[in-house]
Amino acid sequence: MGGLAVTAAAEPVWSVDPRTGKRREQVTAEAAPADVDAAVTAAAGAASALADLAARAAFLRTAAELLEGDAERVIATADAETALGTPRLTGELARTAHQLRSFADVVDDGAFLDVVIDHADPAAAPAPRPDLRRTKVPLGVAAVYAASNFPLAFSVPGGDTASALAAGCPVVVKAHPGHPATSELTGALLRRAAARAGLPQDVVRVVHGFDAGVALIRHPLVAAAGFTGSVRGGRALYDAAATRPRPIPFHGELGSLNPVLVTEAAAAERGQDIATGLAASFTLGAGQFCTKPGLVLVPEGTDGDRLLITLTDAAREVPPRVLLDSRIREAFLAGVRERLALPGVTAPVEPGEGEGLDVRAGFLSVPASLLAADSHAALTHECFGPVTVIARYGSPDEVEAVLAGLPGNLTATLHLSTAEREGGHGAAELVARVSALAGRVLVGGWPTGVAVTPAQHHGGPYPATTSPYTSVGTAAIERWLRPVAYQDTPAALLPPELRDDNPLGLARRVDGRREAGSGAAARLG
Amino acid sequence: MGGLAVTAAAEPVWSVDPRTGKRREQVTAEAAPADVDAAVTAAAGAASALADLAARAAFLRTAAELLEGDAERVIATADAETALGTPRLTGELARTAHQLRSFADVVDDGAFLDVVIDHADPAAAPAPRPDLRRTKVPLGVAAVYAASNFPLAFSVPGGDTASALAAGCPVVVKAHPGHPATSELTGALLRRAAARAGLPQDVVRVVHGFDAGVALIRHPLVAAAGFTGSVRGGRALYDAAATRPRPIPFHGELGSLNPVLVTEAAAAERGQDIATGLAASFTLGAGQFCTKPGLVLVPEGTDGDRLLITLTDAAREVPPRVLLDSRIREAFLAGVRERLALPGVTAPVEPGEGEGLDVRAGFLSVPASLLAADSHAALTHECFGPVTVIARYGSPDEVEAVLAGLPGNLTATLHLSTAEREGGHGAAELVARVSALAGRVLVGGWPTGVAVTPAQHHGGPYPATTSPYTSVGTAAIERWLRPVAYQDTPAALLPPELRDDNPLGLARRVDGRREAGSGAAARLG
Incomplete structure (x- = not known):
């Protein structure tokens, strides 16, 4: 058998019933390096459309609706692949839809942009100060590595995806091999939701296969990654992220004794x-x-x-x-x-x-x-x-x-x-x-059960997580952003959140004073 | 010559006059691995004392005063080692003192703790919510790698040190070989300021030598690092931080074409x-x-x-x-x-x-x-x-x-x-x-000149910096903290910033509403 023939054959991806150990169906094939490149490139091409805050929020809410609208099929598929049972998966789907809506609210609120405005002060000590205004911008394409144990809430439509999209980052999900059919089904729902919100479907892509996951973390256009899984797998991906020519943030949740x-x-x-x-x-x-x-x-x-x-x-x-x-x-x-x-x-x-x-x-x-x-x-x-x-x-x-x-x-x-x-x-x-x-x-109480609230922190010293951020709760959006400061930039050229007239109605910190927002971001964004 | 004799001899650290290329004096000796271990261990032992917010702020203000009080000697020493000239170094010292005081203000303000309180909600959808309260805690000992080009503002008493101390992290500075005498002099001033504020002097330690820098980044008790320097040196330290058994955040500013x-x-x-x-x-x-x-x-x-x-x-x-x-x-x-x-x-x-x-x-x-x-x-x-x-x-x-x-x-x-x-x-x-x-x-304008304000962002895509944080401006404190959420914790056991009666008078986000603070942190902390 020739080497070329072997490398050309795509590995099939099977959905397996853990209750019997038997294959249910072939869902798709593993992504070859060219497929990963195509997925990342397409996602990167969709990034500019996500700049529209109102479309971003509408997309997340539509995704929640479509997930709920197809709940029966999603839950049945996930149960067939994970044996987690209908009651648990019903709760997980509700949580996942809640997360998507929570991040839509985060987009509307706009506080995640963390806007700070310092007007020029020619009399400042020890030196005169220019006009400086800081906001946050999305990092770029986010790679999301799905978890085995949450086929919805920590997988294709889960918290990493929702928070990255809320930040304005297109997402390429590396599906978990334990639930490929659920991954494809929910990926299609997300892409349909994007189209309904007037966004390119490629703001979300799904790839399968171990090698695809490695190619993904090394792709030059991937700007950050989220991961939920084992210490061994997470550390290997962390190392790959850190040894790139241009290292990228790797937000991994690796393991915890609790x-x-x-x-x-x-x-x-x-x-x-x-x-x-x-x-x-x-x-x-x-x-x-x-x-x-x-x-x-x-x-x-x-x-x-x-x-x-x-x-x-x-x-x-x-x-x-x-x-x-x-x-x-x-x-x-x-x-x-x-x-x-x-x-x-x-x-x-x-x-x-x-x-x-x-x-x-x-x-x-x-x-x-x-x-x-x-x-x-x-x-x-x-x-x-x-x-x-x-x-x-x-x-x-x-x-x-x-x-x-x-x-x-x-x-x-x-x-x-x-x-x-x-x-x-x-x-x-x-x-x-x-x-x-x-x-x-x-x-008191028990650590199982992680509420999705602003005060939540789901992270901890290594190996619990590889970065000091949370992957659950609205603060998870912070992982996908970087600040940009604008110096002496005329109003006509500033992003709207930085203009003195505050057209988005954001809460901001101006010359050291905290100003409450009017919550108009979604209407005007 | 026997191997033992060679390894036992500590390398001298010389102060050199760049105007003549001649040695000025032997300042100290390079730190051996045991010296680095002693410095880090001593710093770690001083961490608990830094929990006192009022002492932390007083320390930073006293450091600014002592630096200004000894300005003539500090500037003369720095000029003799760097040839930067008295006018420039006079400005840099003023900026450095300003930074120290700015971070004292940040400690007083308390907003850096980013307190969020979500009271329990048994009726919450999709699931009942426990009481959750989040604050931030210092990461631990910070390693700071000083810059060649700012013997004060990005060196021993500089922004990395000030922001880490403000966050509650003891600091071990790896001095830059270009200005060892200035490093020792300003290190002594910082240690004296600590003592005057009732803190252990070991909240700041200074070590010299290339090998000491490598040992420092690998030390198990070092929890984070800041660096300003070249792409080559910064990347080597970044790699060392990332390949530790327990990787740590490495906040490096490596190089920029601007x-x-x-x-x-x-x-x-x-x-x-x-x-x-x-x-x-x-x-x-x-x-x-x-x-x-x-x-x-x-x-x-x-x-x-x-x-x-x-x-x-x-x-x-x-x-x-x-x-x-x-x-x-x-x-x-x-x-x-x-x-x-x-x-x-x-x-x-x-x-x-x-x-x-x-x-x-x-x-x-x-x-x-x-x-x-x-x-x-x-x-x-x-x-x-x-x-x-x-x-x-x-x-x-x-x-x-x-x-x-x-x-x-x-x-x-x-x-x-x-x-x-x-x-x-x-x-x-x-x-x-x-x-x-x-x-x-x-x-318009020119990028040289970096104002120290809340809206400043001194960072950028790799290799400008290795993490999406700023090293200049008050937001630099964020690099040295990690969140901790407390669930269903009785008031008597909560850190003061999380108690319902808000004894520190902090600005907080409570049940989704932003509450203005009274700025009492320094008085009561």
Whole structure:
């Protein structure tokens, strides 16, 4: 067989049913380098049309409508490819539509342009000042790498895409191989929405295939990237972005252990509630959330023992589930085996294979004093799937030793007693301590579930994310922009948001004073 | 000679007089790896003290006072090491003190914390929302790489240091070898200011030596870096930051051509003024500014010819100058030779060696049609020193071909006619076009001179900077922070800026509404 013939044959992209392991259909073919180039070039050509703020907002709202209008088909397709189930996917579709509309509101509001105007001051000290006005402009084509575990909310129509489009960046999505049919279907919906809003369809393109993903990150016209996935895959793409002739921002969400600390007083006061909540959280979505609590520090002694008894009962009640795909299933089983083989690790409820392709949820237990050892490093890294690790501690020093050895996290959770919640017993210091480890700190509750609000921060020290930005919530738009300042530029040549008469009605900072906006951006943009 | 003896001997660090090329004194010794580790560790240990906002602001103001109080000695030392001259260094010291005070004001104002509060909403669609409150926290120890050309404003007491300290990050400065005595002197002033403000002196440390700089960027406790210098040095450090086990943000300002476009109508209307202004700008500070206009597009024909005649006269009037150091001098002379050797390049006023260590200013001229060729790529890269390149264009297509081949820039400048300034003749499109190339766009005027204001943006597409942030102006503080969101956290455990009663009097965004602050941060922090 000749080399030419082999390279010319496009690899088929199959949709696979994780419940049976069988192929459902061939969706499309993997993108060759020329296809990736065509997709990026077409997207770049559509960029100027996105300068129209009103069209941008209308596009995002239309996309939400079309997604909701085709909800039945989208959810059925996603379920057939991911086994996530109709209730979960119904919620995810609603969240995805909400995200699209939230970013339309962000466009209307215009605060994301972060406009600052400093009028000329010939008398300024230490030197006269020219007229300076700053706004933000889109970076260019955004590459978005879709996630396995959210076929909608972190995939083709998800938060990375919505925030990049809101910023004015065309998007080329590298679809996840776990749900190619859903990717094609939702990609077509987005492109239809663009056309309805009077924009070129090529503001969104979808490509498939591992090699296509590598070609995408290296393409000269790609200006930034978003990624949700594993540490290994994310780091490889981060490295590719950083070693380009012109490096680009890489906003990757790579992995998180999401540690939980239950104080002795909390275990004494409400250990059973905590155990029940934990069982629900670490098995939610079959443990396939980036915010799954993967390490829980529980005190030694009677109260901790009781907590574990309740946890044991609750974990045994969790029904077996099918994971997203065979690769994730194998990684979960191997990860559990690797951890269980470590000295001192026990499995009060052993996670593992169930009937057919099902897996059973469970949890491991280990003395906290062992966690700091290099030999036990695996326990401080994420294991995707329905498993968590309970580390039993005997002293605050053991807690600190564990915390000091943790990599960066998306979240850190404290379960405190009533007295501690009121500020007693060093609780404020504990909050400050775990703030150093994570981008979101919870006091009570569970980290699974990430609200889409302006105050949200879904990011954290490496490897949780590769940049200090959020990928969830309206602030996610900041990832796709760069500032431009205009000096001594006549009004007729300024972008509208920088003109003294403020035709877009934006909130701005003028000569140091914050001025409220009138919210007219959408009407006039 | 044994290997051990050699490695044990610390390399001396000499202060050199660029006017004579002679050593002035041995200032200190290069930092060995253990010294770098000690400096970073000490700085990290001082981080918690910087959490006190009032002390942070007082420290920055005291640093400004001490710098001004010792101005005579600081300026004399800097002049002896850089030959920049007393008038320029007097201005630079005033600017540096102004920057320190500006960042104290930024700390007082508190807006840099970017506080957003979303109260819980159990009725929210598509899902109930917890209470979420976001603030920003310092990243950790900042490594600052000082610049050759600003011994104060972009060095030990400069903008990177001031903005990092304002953000709450201790700083380890890698001093520039061109002004080690100034670095030690100003480092001591900063440490004294810290002590007077009740902070540990180790919030600022200074290290010397190339190897120390490499060790610094790789140190596990270093959390971010700022750099001002060459593309080669900056890219090497960027690569080192990106290939760490835990990559860190690297905010480098690497190099910029700062293109200028003179339209035909502008050349006709006021070509002589433009020529005079250009001569002053490209030779200011002996052409040793990162914002020096290094490429000027001038129309062919009579008006352009007249502009060049005036420029020739003006350039011949510029007195010879000593450059910052022998390395920069050699690079300047080699850069001029390399460019002059290219086909089609002429030197109406030839830059080059003067008497002794002086160099003479001058400019080159080339048809714009040659610039797009690979063979002439050197002309589209910065040549540090008193030289600029005039590219003569015959058509808008030739202009576009040149712009399309340019790397990213800090600035882009348009010189327009009166009618074009009023919006005619495609001027708005020209403004939009050059906005894609740079972080600051000027209409009229010259890019040298960078005002320190909130609207300033000193950054641009790579290689101008390696991240979409500014290194000048109050927004520079954003480089050293990361967000943390607190979920359902009791008031007693929240940082003060996030409490409902707003004890710091900050401007905040609460449930979507912007609330003005009372500016009480400094009093209560």
